[in-house]
Each structure stands twice: as structure tokens, then as C-alpha cells.
Amino acid sequence: MQSVTSKPTSTAAAGWPQAQVRAAAVAGVFCAVIAALMLVNHLQSRAFDPLTSPELKRLKVSLLQNPSDEALKKQVRAADFDLRRKYSRHLLLTERGGWLLIAGAAVFLFAIQSAIYRRKLPKTQKVEHTHETKDHAAATARLAVAMAGVVLGGAAWALAAYSTSHLPTRAAKTAAAAETAAAVPEPAAPTTPFPTAEELKKNWPRFRGPGGAGISAFANEPTTWNAKTGENILWKAPVPIIGPNSPVLWGNRVFLCGATEKKREVYCYDAATGQMLWQKAVGDIPGTDPEAPTVMDDGGFAPSTVATDGRRVYAIFANADVVAFDYKGNRVWARNLGKFEDGYGHACSLEQYHDRLLLQLDQGTGKDGKSKIVALDTATGNTVWESAPRPISGSWASPILINTGQRELFVTVGKPLVIAYDPATGKELWRAETLSGEVTPSPIFGAGFVFTAMEGEKLAAIKPDGSGDVTKTHVAWSAEDGLPDISSPLCDGKRVYLATSGGTITCYDAAKGKKLWEKELDNVSFKSSAGLAGDKVYLFSDKGTCLILQAGDTYKELGRAELGEEVLASPAFADGCLYIRGKKTLFCIGNKAK
Amino acid sequence: MLNGAMRGAFLFLLGAATTVLFRRSQAKRTVWQLDPYKCVQCNRCATECVLKPSAVKCVQVYPMCGYCKLCTGYFEPEPVSLDTGAENQLCPTGAIKRRALEDPYYEYTIDEPRCIGCAKCVKGCVLFGNGSFFLQVRHDRCVNCDECAIAIACPAQAFQRVPADKPYLMKDREHQA
């Protein structure tokens, strides 16, 4: 069968018009050259990206070390100029190269297309179709399609097999938890802006409870328990992030916080069941330094205990992020109080006075005026007052608010002073030089004295009615045996108890300062602060053993109870039970089944 | 016959889809923009844009600016001295112009053709200053891809489609931070 073409071309199929071939060849070579140049340009550009140039970075660093080196300065400027010149040239070359490449490709394509356009097709052998060839082709096609399916299925299988997910699939559980959380009765919303003294007394609003004294309003807490057997353990709940801060209590809520280098969180538990009601991350606070502070291993990133007033819960972290959440877990306000210039990060716990949150911000050298007391409005977080700069170079102790009967005092300890302020105005009332070192044990008030204690210095009993510098006039007595390094003292009204990380417990007569007894225990270390319920002293060792002692003029151990988990925090006491935070777990200990 | 029926069915389907889509459509075009309050200054705007240099550039909102002498968007964290020397400037391309007003105030202007959208100055200004420097998609450059390449890469998911007649998400002084 002859093919008929209406437009037979004189050009043979094999021989293309010379002009087009030449043009195409030239254009092709041109394109290749341009593409190669652009590639070189691109590869080179990595070396002089002004954003990342290591050379410039190196020069700038060495200039910082020798800021007066004029020659180096000139070198930096020259390098910077050179980089930017190269960079802009790179951009220009890319732009022009792109156009040239397109132009070259257009010429190349046009030349060849015009040569082959309407070119007579080469004669090919006609394909004779038979049923056999067609069936064969169809079979091959089926096989190919089936293979494509197998390949796709295999790819899907591999993809599914090699993919993992860390997402908690217990979404339903979380949702259910959220639902039951809503079912936990909300305490009636308080109408007053701040709690009464009575309310504060019934609850455990801060580190070591009301006034930071560590004294329970009740006397019916259990004296035996065992975490292994579950004896008297009412509930235990995991705490997502470890931290040494202690739980606080208000009504049916338990609060505490935790932080890592990356994140800071506040937790709310149901006091009756241990169910976590909410867990809130703290972030997005303007001014927060993205770099975490350096902290001690023991203190961590959340050393400070939260505080609550029955309306909101307040937390401060080592990076000086302060945050307030309402009881539903909504963030009310948050602030960052500036980068903390303290080797260990901020560590003092919070105290409250009426509708003010009192913060002890001690840092720096003591001479640079950076240390101060700040009172924030609990509703808004706005600063209400700031104290005059404190000559204090750091403190890791928690301040206390006390009522001496005559007046209210806000007592702070740091190196080297104990300073008492008027909590309403921030005016300093008196100070005494009774401390030194890295002050960590908090002050307490009892038997009419403010007690401060620090290893290497002394235990001092200070009458709180003075003014000005009372170091020489109001220190009623002082003693130097069994001084604590971390654990805070405890006063039962007649006696003062001290515990050290070396395992020594010492008891003084509160009025006279006479040492009543001293007990050295082996293989025990006390970092947690003691608590008093009725006439029983509860003291947790760092291994989780709780010593229960009879408050009295002689050493009398009523018993020991095991938590089975390390303890750095101090217990919170409630009616018939106590809450203690272990390394990873929050425990509620109470008399079971009575 | 069969063809006609199938075509009819297809056109019917297309009509139904069109009705649904019409309800979800608007005459206004949308363009891409980034929310400066979500931006975390990660530098991806400079590297991910299909254009080089990026269509995202830094802008300065003057009423927010503190006109600081020590501008933390302009100077290196530890400048050798507070002058325009290259060793002191944070901007890798020298795209910020500094003009002295009455001492101690200085006016800072972005030289846009030079800006590559790396957000170094934005980071300095947001962390330590008023945050008057921030990134925006510049619509004289943006080619408005159907899907923005930076939006895919943005770690803060700050990119969104906005109406083409209001194509900027500017910061302002009154914004609730």
C-alpha cells in the first residue's frame, strides 16, 4: 500500500537543513555553557552567602576580643563589602543567566522544530494486527498493569510498616478525663478579692502552709503508711515533670508545678481522687529569654512552690516567668520579670498579702541594686510596689508573711541580712545581719521570735518589734550547733527543730536558746522541711523515709514510714491527710477505711 | 447514545459540584500573608520562597519604633561601637538605613531591594525592642503561588490567605499582645 503525501519535501529524512542544524548546535552549546556557568555560580554562592559566611563570623568574633584593632575592623568591613558585592552579583547573574538560558533553549527548539516540522515520516513496516498479536498485547498490558498494582501495594505496605506514631491514641481517655474533670465540683466562686485569715489557716496556700510555718491546723494526720503495701496511701498520681517544689492545697484542689529547660507547666489535681484536672503549659510570655537559665540539679527549673488564694494559682519559675491561672486552668496573666542574674535561677517561693503577690527577687552582687521585693496585683499582675534596692546578693529561701499581734511583717532572708518590710507599702521596717553563705533555709516565726538559720553562721532568734538595724539590739539569742543547709527550721511554740543534709536533728528551747537534744542519724539526709501536726513532727529524708517524732524535750521516735521514692519537697497537711511530692509521684496519705 | 448519556451525567455532576463550590467561593482573590504576631523569626522566609531573594521582607512601622540609639534590630548584640560600621551591623546585607535625628534618636528605614527577609533584625527588635520591625509578604514581588512554599515550611504556621484588597497584616501599637 502506497502512502500518499500531498506535500513531498525535498529534504530527505536523514539529512536536515544545514542552517537549522548549525543554529541548533550553536544554541545547544550556548545553553550548555550558560547552564554550566549558572551551576558554578550556584555552587559558589554557598561560599559567600552573607547570612552564613563563616569567614565574616570569625572576623567579627576576633574583633570583639580586640575591639580597638583598627586593622581588623577594616578587614571586617572589607570582607562584608566583598560578600555583599558577590552576593548581588550572584543574584544578577542568576537573573540574566535565566533569561539567556530560555533564549538559548528557544532558539535551539525553534531551529530543530523548523527542520523537522512537516518532515516526511520515515516509512515503517506496517504492523499486521491479528487476534493473536492483539491478545498477546492485551495479556502483556494486563501483566504490566497488575505489576503496577503490585508495586503500588508494596509501596503502601512498606510505608505503613515503617511508619510509627508517638501520638497518644488514648485520645478518648483524655477526652473522658476532661469530661469527668468538668464533673468535679467547682468550689463556689469567691466574691471577695482575697481570702480571710481564717480561710488561709484552713488551707495550705503556700510553701509550708500559712505563714510558711509548716504547721497543720489539724492533728489527725496518719502516722503510719507504706507505699509498697499501699497502706494508708489514699491515692498517688504521676507528676509529668519532676521538680522539688511542694504541693499547695485549697479546698478540693492540689496545685504544683514542674519545668524542664524547654517547658514550664502548672498542674491541678483533685485533692480527693488524685485525678489531674488540668495541666497547663506556660509560654508565650513577652520578654522571656529563649535560653534557659543554668540551674542546680536539685533545684531544677521550677524550684519555687506555687501559691494560691482560692481564686487563682500563681507560679514562678527559675527564668522569672510569673503566671496566674484561675481554677479552671485559664491563664489570667503572665509576666517575665527580666533575666535573672543568679547562678541558679530564681528559687524563692511566693507569698501573698491581701490581693498582692509578694516576690523576693534577689540576684546579682548586692551592690548593683538589682535585688528587690516586688508586690504584684493578684488580679492583673501589675506591679503595686517595689522595695528599695536590697543589699542582698542572692537568696534561695522563701519569704514569710507574719502577724506578730501588733503588726504584719514581710520577712525576707538573704545573704547577709534578714529584712522585714511593711507588706502594704514595701517600706523597710528593720534588718539584722544574721546570715551568710547561700541562704536556703527559710525563716520562721514562732514563740514571739523570727528565727533565721544558716549553716556556717548561726540560728538567731530575733524580736520582731524593732526598727532600723536591730543586729545588736533585738537578737535575743543565737546558737551554732546543728545548723541546717537546706531544710528550714520548725517551731512548735516552745522548741525549735533543725535538720541538716548530714542527717542531724537538733532541738533548742525557743525562749532561751538552750540545746535540748541532738540526734545524729546514719545514712539519712534531710532536704525537705519538717512539718508539725498536733504534737507530732513529720520529717522526710531524701530517700523518702518519714520520721515521725514526738514534739518534746527529748528525742522520741514515734515511727518511720516509707514512701519508696526520693523526696525533696515538703509535705502539705490537710484534715486527716497529708500530701507529699516524691520524685515522680504526688502522694496523698491518709487513714484508710475508718 | 451511551456517550450522550454519560456526557449528560458528567455535566450534571459538574453542575452539582459547581453549585457546591459556588457557595464556597468569592469574587475576591486571596493572597498570602504572614501574621507577625505568630512569626518566630526562623529565617525560612529567606530560604523557602520560590523567589530569590524572597518576596518576604522586613518592614518598619514607624509609630511603634522607639527610635533608639542602641537599636537591637540594627546592631550586633555586642557592638564594638554605635556607628554604622559593617562590624556593628546585624543585617547581613546592610539593608537598614540609619539616620540621626535629634540626639539620642535615630530613624531606621529598610532599604527594601537589599532586604532578603532573614529576620535577624526582627528577632533583635522583637526580643529587646518594641517589635516595630517585622516580616511581611511584599505583594509587588510575591507571585502568589496556589500554595505558598514558605507556608508549608513555616514552623509557627503563621502564613494565611488574606483578601487581595487587604493584603497586609501590619502590627500596630494598640494590638493586645
Add this chain to the structure above:
Amino acid sequence: MRAKGSSKLQTPNFRATPDPKPLMEGSRFWKLKLFHCFAGVAAGLALLALPLAAHGVERFPPPEFDPGYKMPATTVPAARAELLSYVDVAVLVAALALASYLALMKRSRDGLLALSVFSLLYFGFYQKGCVCAIGSVQDAALAVFNSGYVVPLTTLAFFLLPLVFAAFFGRTFCAAVCPMGAIQDLALLKPVKTPSWLDSALGVLPFVYLGAGILFAATGSAFIICEYDPFVALFRRSGSYGMIALGAAFLIVGIFIGRPYCRFLCPYGALLGLVSRFAKWNVTLSPMDCLHCQICDTACPYGAIADPMLKDPHPNPHRRTRRLIALAALLPLLVVLGGWFGGRLSVPFSRMHATVSLAEQIAAEDAGKPGEPTDASKAFRQTGRPVEELYAEALRVRGGFAIGSRWFGAFVGLVIGATLISVSAPRKQSVYDPDPADCVSCGRCYIHCPKEIVRVKRIAGKNVIPLTPVRGG
């Protein structure tokens, strides 16, 4: 007027005045303290500034300017004018109409070639390849499945118009309107025929790509068709080097293999091919006087010419019928199997979604898995949003994927099953003619078919109705 206060920035504020955010006393920025000068604010000015300072992070109140100072305005260059996008739609309609006219009535390869060049320049290099009909599939999918997404009318037009035209005139959009088709058509210099079994196997891919594109768009994860568009980087003359290399690779392969993207990947082409099967008019050759010379088959670089059925009866028609019945029975099985495979893909697929990948990252970090935190996880933690909220959102998205990827898998199963049937079923045409699904109406066959050349000459000047394809004969 102006008191140059060496005022400390964090001035004591009493209750009456709201507290400005404190100065960040970064140690690296210790020098700030040496330069109190910039904080000079008179008390009067402070009063003016306070109502504003209440709501911001205004660490340094702006100075009080001399009356002579003119504050520069921040420029806001407008986006591309709205009108121009309507011009684009008008050009699209005109180009589609012209392409249909040239392909079906005028039967002019020259005209189509010229239109191709125009489309390449306009939709490609001028409009920078966006928005295109291929990508608009995703906009449509997102708008249908996500009520939060409003699709612009012009984008909708780019999605619908080529489909409507295809229902009447076949794939004339592919012929000379689509810039991606045009650039490949122009780059084709030395066509090499691909074996038909390869065409059949690779022909599955565009549907898989279409399904995946719809799945990821509908779930709001990504526009993968845009992300892996090989030519858009060339149109913009800018883009990641990977994408430019991919585009160049497609063009170089395209010198020998006709339109590799259109035939073996383009998801919109798959859709158009499907519609084109039922088009009112298609590109045909002279069916009345086919010489069975097979020149058209040689001329077509896209393997779109279908050979006619044989006149002599099949020696074993029952076997063929049985096979077809078996394949038809296999079809639902493949759909179910595909659905099962698809369901297993919801976890890896959902990672394409930003929220899921972020939640996975956060979960991995919190589970203590090794690896640095990403910018995204850092950004998330900065927002202070509760992790549970993110997890819940991610699981909701994954739930969507659990359904979507099953549908996707079932669709792929359907495509494979249907392809198996279609390659096994006999064609019911008596002459050599373009297959409407594969033919992109490029017009190459017109200029080589001996009968067509004669016919075009005869009808020159007269606008005759296009020939109706001869099927079922």
C-alpha cells in the same frame, strides 16, 4: 520640652498606672544599661503614651518629635490587580475556544502550534504558572471538604472551564492552552514510541496522583500537585534547584518521549481524559476513507492512535468473555483490597499535615526520643497552648485521613481494575482513529494522514461541522 531622663525603664508603677512590660535585661545586652539616653521621656509625654502603652510591648516609648519631622509611612505595595485575574479568565476562555476551533474545525496544526507558543508565554512565563487548571483541582477539593476555605471565583473558573470544554470538544485544553503541555509539545524533537503495555501500566499513575492530590488537599495538608510541579520553576525562572533539575529532566526526557508529564503524571489530564471519552466531538481522522496506512500511528508521538477491530471473528470468543467476566468480578475485590491498604496508610499520610507532624514531634520529644527540638516544636511550646489540645486536633485530622486514605486506596483499586478491563476489552471501531482519552488534540496526525490532507484542502474556507467519531461500527 524633652527631659532626657536617665530614667530606668522599669519605673515603679503604682496601682493607678498600668505596668509596661519590663525591660529584658539580657546579659548579652548589658550595654543597654549604659545607654539610658534612648529612654528619654518627659513626664508629660509619658502621660500621652500611657493609654497606648497599656496594650503593647512598648519597651521604649517613641520620642516626641519636632514639628518639622515627617514620619515616613510604611509602604504597602498592592497585590496584582483584581481585574487582571478576570483578564486571565477571559484569555483562558478565548484560548479554549480557539484551540477547539483549530483542532476540530480548522484542523490546523500550525494554528495550534502558534497558540501553544502564546499560551506558554502568557500562562507560563507571564502569569508565572499560577493559578493553573491542574493545581485548581486541589482548591476545589479543599473548598468542598473544608468549609473554612473560600475559593476565589477565578480559580474556580480555571478548574471548571477546561472540563466543560472537554465534555464537548475533547482535550483541547491540553492541545494548546495548558502551558505545561505546550512546553513539552515544543520540546518533543525525536519521538520514540513507548510500548503500549508500558503506556497502560504508567497510565495508572495520573489517577493515583489525582487521588493523592485530592486526599492531601481535602485534608488541608498540602497541595502536592503544586509542590511537585516540574515546570513552574522554569516559568518563574526561580525556585529550588531540585525543582529546576526536575523540570529540566522532564524536558530532556520529553525530547524523546512525548509529553511525559501529561501522559504519565498529570492528574488533571487524567480527569480530562475521562471526560473526553464522552465528548460530543473529538479529534478524528477521515473515517470514511481510512487507508489503513498506519501513518497516523507513526505520526502520533503520544501513542493515542487506536487500531481498529479485526473483521474476522475471534477464534475463541468465549474465552475472552469469560476473562472479562472474571476481571469484572475482580474489580470489587481490588476496590476492597485497595481500601484496606489505604486504611493502613492513614498514619504515614497524616504526617503530611502540619498539625499532625507537629503533634508527632512534640509527642516524640516528650517521650524522650533522641533528637533536637524543631523550630516548629519550639514555636508551639512558646504559645503555651496545651499539648492535649494539639493532640486532640492531630487525632481529629488523622481521623479524617483514616476515612480519606481508605477512599483513596479504594479509588486506586478501582483504577487498576478498570484499566485491566479496558486493556482486555476489544475496541469497537473500524478504522485507525485517535483514542479520545489519550489524544491531546495536538493535530500532528492531520498533517500526515493522506486522506485528511486532501479533506482539509477541500474544506478550506468552509466551516464544516467536525466529523463525528465512528464508534460502535
